[in-house]
Amino acid sequence: xxxxxxxxxxxxxxxxxxxxxxxxxxxxxxxxxxxxxxxxxxxxxxxxxxxxxxxxxxxxxxxxxxxxxxxxxxxxxxxxxxxxxxxxxxxxxxxxxxxxxxxxxxxxxxxxxxxxxxxxxxxxxxxxxx
Amino acid sequence: xxxxxxxxxxxxxxxxxxxxxxxxxxxxxxxxxxxxxxxxxxxxxxxxxxxxxxxxxxxxxxxxxxxxxxxxxxxxxxxxxxxxxxxxxxxxxxxxxxxxxxxxxxxxxxxxxxxxxxxxxxxxxxxxxxxxxxxxxxxxxxxxxxxxxxxxxxxxxxxxxxxxxxxxxxxxxxxxxxxxxxxxxxxxxxxxxxxxxxxxxxxxxxxxxxxxxxxxxxxxxxxxxxxxxxxxxxxxxxxxxxxxxxxxxxxxxxxxxxxxxxxxxxxxxxxxxxxxxxxxxxxxxxxxxxxxxxxxxxxxxxxxxxxxxxxxxxxxxxxxxxxxxxxxxxxxxxxxxxxxxxxxxxxxxxxxxxxxxxxxxxxxxxxxxxxxxxxxxxxxxxxxxxxxxxxxxxxxxxxxxxxxxxxxxxxxxxxxxxxxxxxxxxxxxxxxxxxxxxxxxxxxxxxxxxxxxxxxxxxxxxxxxxxxxxxxxxxxxxxxxxxxxxxxxxxxxxxxxxxxxxxxxxxxxxxxxxxxxxxxxxxxxxxxxxxxxxxxxxxxxxxxxxxx
Amino acid sequence: xxxxxxxxxxxxxxxxxxxxxxxxxxxxxxxxxxxxxxxxxxxxxxxxxxxxxxxxxxxxxxxxxxxxxxxxxxxxxxxxxxxxxxxxxxxxxxxxxxxxxxxxxxxxxxxxxxxxxxxxxxxxxxxxxxxxxxxxxxxxxxxxxxxxxxxxxxxxxxxxxxxxxxxxxxxxxxx
Numbered sequence: 124x125x126x127x128x129x130x131x132x133x134x135x136x137x138x139x140x141x142x143x144x145x146x147x148x149x150x151x152x153x154x155x156x157x158x159x160x161x162x163x164x165x166x167x168x169x170x171x172x173x174x175x176x177x178x179x180x181x182x183x184x185x186x187x188x189x190x191x192x193x194x195x196x197x198x199x200x201x202x203x204x205x206x207x208x209x210x211x212x213x214x215x216x217x218x219x220x221x222x223x224x225x226x227x228x229x230x231x232x233x234x235x236x237x238x239x240x241x242x243x244x245x246x247x248x249x250x251x252x253x
Numbered sequence: 254x255x256x257x258x259x260x261x262x263x264x265x266x267x268x269x270x271x272x273x274x275x276x277x278x279x280x281x282x283x284x285x286x287x288x289x290x291x292x293x294x295x296x297x298x299x300x301x302x303x304x305x306x307x308x309x310x311x312x313x314x315x316x317x318x319x320x321x322x323x324x325x326x327x328x329x330x331x332x333x334x335x336x337x338x339x340x341x342x343x344x345x346x347x348x349x350x351x352x353x354x355x356x357x358x359x360x361x362x363x364x365x366x367x368x369x370x371x372x373x374x375x376x377x378x379x380x381x382x383x384x385x386x387x388x389x390x391x392x393x394x395x396x397x398x399x400x401x402x403x404x405x406x407x408x409x410x411x412x413x414x415x416x417x418x419x420x421x422x423x424x425x426x427x428x429x430x431x432x433x434x435x436x437x438x439x440x441x442x443x444x445x446x447x448x449x450x451x452x453x454x455x456x457x458x459x460x461x462x463x464x465x466x467x468x469x470x471x472x473x474x475x476x477x478x479x480x481x482x483x484x485x486x487x488x489x490x491x492x493x494x495x496x497x498x499x500x501x502x503x504x505x506x507x508x509x510x511x512x513x514x515x516x517x518x519x520x521x522x523x524x525x526x527x528x529x530x531x532x533x534x535x536x537x538x539x540x541x542x543x544x545x546x547x548x549x550x551x552x553x554x555x556x557x558x559x560x561x562x563x564x565x566x567x568x569x570x571x572x573x574x575x576x577x578x579x580x581x582x583x584x585x586x587x588x589x590x591x592x593x594x595x596x597x598x599x600x601x602x603x604x605x606x607x608x609x610x611x612x613x614x615x616x617x618x619x620x621x622x623x624x625x626x627x628x629x630x631x632x633x634x635x636x637x638x639x640x641x642x643x644x645x646x647x648x649x650x651x652x653x654x655x656x657x658x659x660x661x662x663x664x665x666x667x668x669x670x671x672x673x674x675x676x677x678x679x680x681x682x683x684x685x686x687x688x689x690x691x692x693x694x695x696x697x698x699x700x701x702x703x704x705x706x707x708x709x710x711x712x713x714x715x716x717x718x719x720x721x722x723x724x725x726x727x728x729x730x731x732x733x734x735x736x737x738x739x740x741x742x743x744x745x746x747x748x749x750x751x752x753x754x755x756x757x758x759x760x761x762x763x764x765x766x767x768x769x770x771x772x773x774x775x776x777x778x779x780x781x782x783x784x785x786x787x788x789x790x791x792x793x794x795x796x797x798x799x800x801x
Numbered sequence: 802x803x804x805x806x807x808x809x810x811x812x813x814x815x816x817x818x819x820x821x822x823x824x825x826x827x828x829x830x831x832x833x834x835x836x837x838x839x840x841x842x843x844x845x846x847x848x849x850x851x852x853x854x855x856x857x858x859x860x861x862x863x864x865x866x867x868x869x870x871x872x873x874x875x876x877x878x879x880x881x882x883x884x885x886x887x888x889x890x891x892x893x894x895x896x897x898x899x900x901x902x903x904x905x906x907x908x909x910x911x912x913x914x915x916x917x918x919x920x921x922x923x924x925x926x927x928x929x930x931x932x933x934x935x936x937x938x939x940x941x942x943x944x945x946x947x948x949x950x951x952x953x954x955x956x957x958x959x960x961x962x963x964x965x966x967x968x969x970x971x972x973x974x975x976x
Binding site for chain 3: 164165168169201202203204
Binding site: 129133135136139143167194203251252 | 260297317367369370375377380389390394402459460461463464465495518519584615618
C-alpha cells in the first residue's frame with residue numbers, strides 16, 4: 124500500500140497506538156508479551172542469535188501464545204550483551220543484561236509465566252528517550 | 254513463587270552495607286513474619302543501585318517506589334504503611350536538593366537521567382526491519398510535515414536555529430552547509446550520508462544504521478528537499494554487513510510504501526537513495542576523498558576550495574552529512590528548533606553519542622547532553638575504572654584527537670572546550686586508560702594507524718608519519734636519544750602545518766598531547782640507556798634538530 | 802602494519818581461474834545500468850567470486866571497462882579490503898581497534914604470528930589460515946577480540962590462542 128498523504132501516515136500511526144504504549148510504558152490494550160532482543164553486531168557477536176533462538180523454541184515448547192520475539196538494534200550496553208527487554212502489559216518494561224542461552228528458561232519461567240522479574244539480571248536504564 | 258505479590262529490593266552494595274542495609278533486611282524480615290506476610294512478600298538483596306550517597310536504598314516492586322536513607326527503624330513503616338496499606342512513606346522519598354520536591358519513581362531521580370537519547374531514541378526499541386514500527390513511533394511525520402506544510406526555507410530555518418553541528422568530527426553547522434548547497438544554481442544536486450565510520454573504537458553510526466535505519470533515510474529526504482536534490486547516496490563501509498543488510502531492507506520498504514520514489518506524499522518531490530560501498534580506507538571519511546571513492550576512484554582527498562557544496566559528486570553541488578547528524582534532524586523538525594537548542598551549551602546544542610571503551614566498567618554507547626563533564630561520563634554513567642584502578646587518561650577524537658588527563662575531568666565538554674584543552678570531539682570515540690597504560694605506546698599505536706591509513710597523496714603525511722613512527726619505535730625500544738625527542742616534536746608541527754587534509758593535519762595530535770601531559774614517560778625511555786646528552790642537556794645542532 | 806601487496810607483471814598467468822566465474826563477473830558487469838563510477842562495486846563482486854583479486858581478474862575488469870590496468874590496480878592497492886593474494890581456508894582476524902589495543906591486542910597478534918609462523922596478510926604453508934589485522938569490528942565490550950571467519954572469540958587471553966587454532970587444525974585432521 125502506498126502512503127499518499129500525511130493523513131494516511133497518521134492513520135497508520137493511530138492503528139499502532141496499542142503497540143506503542145506497550146513498547147514504551149508497558150501500558151495499553153495489547154495482550155502480547157514482547158521479547159526484544161538486541162541484535163546489532165555487538166549483540167550478535169556476544170551470542171544474541173542463540174538467545175533469540177532459545178526464546179523462540181522455548182516459548183513454542185511452553186505453548187505461550189501471544190508472545191512475540193522481536194529483534195531490535197543496539198541499546199548501547201555493550202558491557203552486558205546480549206540484552207533482552209521484556210514488555211508485559213501492566214508492568215514497566217524490564218531490561219536484562221547478559222542473557223545467555225542458559226538464562227532464557229529462567230526468564231520465561233519466572234518473569235513471563237510468573238510475572239516476577241529475574242532481579243539479578245536486571246539492568247538499570249539510565250537514559251531518557253527523546 | 255506464584256503467590257508473591259510484592260518484592261522489596263534492598264541494596265546490598267558495599268556502600269549501603271556500610272550504612273546498615275543488613276540490619277534493614279533483618280528488621281523487614283522480622284516484621285513481615287510477625288504480620289504473617291512472609292508468603293506474599295519477598296525481600297531481595299540486590300546489587301548496587303549506584304546511588305550510594307543516599308543509601309541504604311529500598312525499592313518496592315511492582316509499585317516502583319524508591320526509598321532512600323532507610324534506617325533499620327524505618328522497616329516497620331515500610332511494611333505497615335506501604336506494603337500492607339499501600340500508602341507511600343513520604344519522609345523516606347528522595348528529595349531533589351534544588352527544590353525539595355520529593356520523587357518516588359527511580360527513573361525520575363536526576364542521577365539516573367544523565368543520558369538523553371535523541372539520535373539513539375529508537376535504537377533497541379523498534380524492530381529495524383519493520384517500517385510500521387518506525388511509523389508507529391512518529392516516523393516519516395517530519396518528512397510529511399516538511400513536504401506538505403513547510404517551505405524549504407522554513408525547514409532550513411528550523412535546522413539553522415537548532416544550532417545542530419556536524420557530528421562526524423568537524424562540528425560545522427549543518428544548517429549552514431545545507432544553505433550553501435541550496436544556494437548553488439544547478440539542476441543536479443546530491444545529498445550524501447557519510448557512514449564510513451573509520452575511527453577505531455567508535456561505532457555509533459553503525460548502531461544507528463543497524464537499529465534505526467529509517468531515521469537516516471527520512472532525514473536524507475528532508476535534506477534533499479531543502480537543498481533541491483533528488484538523489485541521495487549512503488557511503489558505507491563494506492565491513493558493516495549487518496548495517497548494509499538492514500539499510501537495504503529499509504530502502505525497499507520505504508519504496509514499497511511510496512516514502513521514497515516519485516511524488517512523495519502526493520507532492521512533486523522525488524527522491525531515491527543508492528548505497529555505495531567503501532573498501533577500507535580511513536581517509537574516505539574526509540568528504541572530498543569520500544566523493545572520489547563514490548566515483549569508483551582511489552579515495553584521495555582534493556584541495557578545498559572548491560568545496561563539495563560547490564563542486565562535488567561528478568562535479569555537481571553535493572551536501573555530505575554524517576549518520577549521527579542525520580539522526581538528529583527528524584527530532585528537530587518534530588519537536589522544534591527551540592526544544593533542541595534548549596539542550597547543550599551555548600555553542601554546541603543537543604546531545605552527542607560517545608562510544609565508551611577501554612578500561613572502564615560499563616563499556617557501551619552513551620548519549621549525553623553537550624556540556625556534561627567527563628567525570629560524569631566516566632564515573633556516573635561508565636561505572637568507573639575497571640578493577641578499581643586509578644584513572645590516568647582519556648583519548649577523544651580517535652587518531653586525530655588528544656589525551657585528556659585528570660585535570661580535565663571537570664571541564665564541561667563541547668566542540669570548543671575540547672579543542673581548548675588540546676583534543677577534539679571527533680566522531681565520539683572515548684577510550685579510557687588506567688595507570689597501567691604507557692602513553693608513549695598509545696601514541697605509537699595511533700601513529701601506526703595514521704601511517705597505515707595515509708593515502709600517500711601529499712608528502713608531509715606520507716613520509717612524515719612514517720618517520721614519526723620510526724622515531725617512536727626507536728624510543729620505545731629504548732634506543733632513543735634526546736635528539737630524537739626533539740626531532741619528533743619538530744616533525745609534529747611540520748606535518749600539522751603542511752598536510753593537505755584533516756588526516757595529516759591532525760595525525761601528530763596524539764604525540765603532541767601525550768608529550769605535553771606525559772613528558773616524563775617519554776624521558777623514562779630515554780633515561781634508561783646510557784646517553785651522553787642526558788636529560789635536558791641536549792642542544793639542537795641545526796634547525797630541524799637532527800645532529801649533523 | 803599491512804604489508805605491501807606485490808603483484809608481479811612478469812610472472813606468466815598460470816593460475817587456473819574457473820571460467821564460470823569470469824562469465825558470472827561478465828554478466829554482472831553487463832547487467833549494470835552504467836559502469837560509470839562502478840569500479841569499486843565491480844571489484845567487490847569480483848573478490849566475492851574469486852576470493853581475491855589476482856592479476857588476471859584485474860586485467861579482465863580493466864578490459865571489460867575499457868580502462869588501463871594500472872587504474873584498476875591503483876584502486877585495488879589503495880583499499881585495504883581488497884587483496885591480491887589467495888586466502889587460507891580460515892581467516893583469522895585480530896581486532897586492532899583502540900579498545901582492543903588498550904586491552905592487550907598487540908600481544909595477542911604477536912602471539913598469533915608466533916603460533917602460525919606468518920606475518921599479517923600472509924597465508925600459512927598448509928593453506929589453512931590467513932592472519933589479518935582489522936580495525937574495530939565494534940564489539941568493544943568484549944575486547945580484545947579474535948575472529949575466525951564469522952566466529953567471535955571475546956576477551957581472549959594469550960594462552961587460549963593455541964587451543965583456538967588447534968580446534969581448527971583438528972577439524973582438518975592436521976594435528
